[in-house]
Amino acid sequence: MMCRTGQDPGEPDGIEDLAAADAAFTALLEDSAEELYEQAPCGYLSTLMDGTIAKINTTLLDWLGLSREQVVGRMRFTDLLTVGGKLYHETHFAPLLRMTGEINEIALAIKATGGRRLPVLVTSRVKTSADGEPMLIRTTVFDARDRRSYETELLRARQGAEEAREAAEEARRRAEADRERLQEALEVLQQSLLPSTLPAVPGLEAASYYHTASPDLLGGDFYDLFPLNGTRWAFFLGDVCGKGPKAAAVTSLTRHTLRAAALHDSDPVTVLTTLNTVLNERYTSGDTRYCTAVFGVLHPQGDTCTVQVASGGHPSVLIQRADGTAEFLPTPGGMLIGVLPQAQFTPARTVLHPGDTLLLYTDGLTEARIGPERELYGEDALRTFTTTQNPAGPQALVTALTELLAGFGQGLDDDTALLALGIPSPPTNTASEDRTCIR
The missing domain is CATH 3.30.450.20 (PAS domain)
Known part of the structure; x- marks a missing residue:
């Protein structure tokens, strides 16, 4: 018998293995x-x-x-x-x-x-x-029992998914309704922290605007205008640190303190000093709360108005003059209000003439991010913008700034308050200009 190379002569020949395989295949063929x-x-x-x-x-x-x-x-x-x-x-x-x-x-x-x-x-x-x-x-x-079971399970899963979808939709509707109620409550509360309308000041014009960065959070910006006596008026604008209910509580305390202090002693530095004392004493337990603010007094006299202000850590007041120029009223060195027991506040004084407008604003305006590089808008840009506007009074300036803010889009990510006060320009007598000379 011939063997394969390396095969032990005692091993079965490969032909026998093939025969066994043939037998198995034959058995398969016989399976009819x-x-x-x-x-x-x-x-x-x-x-x-x-x-x-x-x-x-x-x-x-x-x-x-x-x-x-x-x-x-x-x-x-x-x-x-x-x-x-x-x-x-x-x-x-x-x-x-x-x-x-x-x-x-x-x-x-x-x-x-x-x-x-x-x-x-x-x-x-x-x-x-x-x-x-x-x-x-x-x-x-x-x-079809297995298939029916599968279809039943699939239907049950589909029904479960549909029930889950409906439950999620109902939860979404409830959450949306809750959010709307919350926004309505926040809007009412926010309005309670601001004057509903500005009072009419004889010989002056006033305009304001408030932008809320988030409808879900109470802002900390505030302003007000109110009479001191028959001839003088007080005004203020400021920004409380933080947002939400705690900031709103500080805003409410700040507004009432400024009003009460002004009626006792209307000197701007004295008023801010009183506010600093109240905030510092109230928030000394580790939850430090502070604000920035400008407080001022208007004293209209004839066709002019004397303005006295003091600032505590707040951006400088901007004045748009009747000749089209714009300038800041410097108040350097004013400190944050409420941080230290003793704080320094800087007074300033100016006179408004017909056509002049005094602009107070919070840093939401000057710290808005603009352009592809998201650079700060800044005070210089604000002054330049103001010089490009026709000096037509407080309402015209606030309207122009409102449109400017709207153009910032997502770059305006903080609350912004505006308060403008000024003396209207005297009406222009156009009769002589329209008169035609006939020869």
């Missing part, structure tokens, strides 16, 4: 198609064109709990169906099969062993002769 048909995992049956069952496999018989003798030649396919399945077969399944010659996976139900109702998926095809005449119908029946 009929056996495969009978033991298939799904039901098979063939019927004549009138529905009489001519052939049925063992799998389907086991599902039905019937013998082959009970079924073949004795029953029709519709006899295997439940009442509902039979009705659907007669009204839809059979007519459609006659028209198309083929139907795939139609859901029906058969009468299974023990009187159970077995959901199935039925696929039928009409076999025709060589000349095209229909001969018989071959039908495959699949047990």
Whole structure:
């Protein structure tokens, strides 16, 4: 006997292994198609064109709990169906099969062993002769219980998802309603921290504007204008550190303190000193609260108005003159209000003439971010902008600044308050200008 190279003569020859494989393959070939048909995992049956069952496999018989003798030649396919399945077969399944010659996976139900109702998926095809005449119908029946379970679970999951979506939508609606109520409450509270309207000052014009950076947070900017006596008026504008309810509490305390202090002694430095004492004594437990502010007194006299101001850590007041120029009223060295027991505040004085406007503002304006580099807008840009505006009075200047703020978009991320006070320009007599000389 010849051996492979390196093969031990005592080992079986490879030919014997091949023979064993051939034997296994032969056994597979002997597994007839009929056996495969009978033991298939799904039901098979063939019927004549009138529905009489001519052939049925063992799998389907086991599902039905019937013998082959009970079924073949004795029953029709519709006899295997439940009442509902039979009705659907007669009204839809059979007519459609006659028209198309083929139907795939139609859901029906058969009468299974023990009187159970077995959901199935039925696929039928009409076999025709060589000349095209229909001969018989071959039908495959699949047990749909697993699929039904899957569909039921899928439906349950879909219903659960829909319920979750509806619950989320309801929660969103509630949250939106709560947010709207909160915004309404915050708006009312914010308005309570600002004058609803500015009083009319004889011989003067006043205008204001307030921009809220976030409708969900109370801002800390504030302003006011009120009479001291028959000839003098007090005004202030400031910015409390922080936002929210705590800042609002400080704002409320600040406004009332400034008003009360001004009625006792209207000297601007004295008023700010009183406010500093109140804030410093009130917030000494670690929760330091402070603000910046400008306080001033107006004393109209004839066609002019004397203005006395003092500043505590606040941006300088800007004056737009009737000749179109703009200048800051310097108040250097003014300290933050409420940080230290003793604070220094810087007074300043000026006179307004017809056409002049005094502008107070919070740092939301000058610290807005502009341009692709998001640079600070700054005081120089504000003064330049003011010089480009026609000196038409406080309302005209505030309107122009409001449009400027709107143009900052997302760059305006802080609350901003504006208060403008001035003497209107005398009306221009245009009669002589319109007079035409006729020669």
